[in-house]
Amino acid sequence: MKINVRYFAQVREKLGPGEALDWPEGAAEVPATVGELRQWLIGRSPAHAQALDAALPLRAACNQLMCSAQEPLPDGAEIAFFPPVTGG
Template sequence: MKVEVRYFAQVREALGTGESLSWADDAPDCPRTVGQLRSWLIARSARHAEALDLSIPLRAACNQFMCHADEALPDGAEVAFFPPVTGG
C-alpha cells in the first residue's frame, strides 16, 4: 500500500511538506484508517509525536475531502493533516 502524506501550517513547519509511505498490504501493524495513520506516524519519531500529538486538534483530509479518524485508507491515498484554522 502507498500513501502520500501532506502537512500544513505548524505541522509543516515541524515535519516539512510531507512524505511518501509504503508498506505491504498484509503487514499486521500497518494503518488501515486515517486515525491509525496518525498514530503510526506519532510512533515513528519524536518530531512526529510532538507535531501530531493526539491532544492537538488537527483536521484531516483523505483525497482532498475532509474526513474523520475512522476514514478507510485506500491504496494511493493522499492524506493531509492541518490545524482547524490555517492562514493564507
C-alpha cells in the same frame, strides 16, 4: 500499500511538506483508518509525536476531502493533516 502524507501550517514547519509511505503486501502493521495512520506516524519519531500529538485539534483530509479519524485508508490515498483554520 502506498500513502502520500502532506502536512500544512505548523505541522509542516515541524515535519516538512510531507512523506511517501509504502508498506509491503501483507505487512502486519498497516493502518486501516486515518486515525490509525496518525497514531502510527506519532510513533515514528519525537518530532512526529510532538507535531501530531493526539491532544492537538488537527483536521484531516483524504484525497482532498475533509474526513474523520474513522475514514478508511485506501491504497494510493493522499492524506493531509493541518490545524483548524478560521477566516476573517
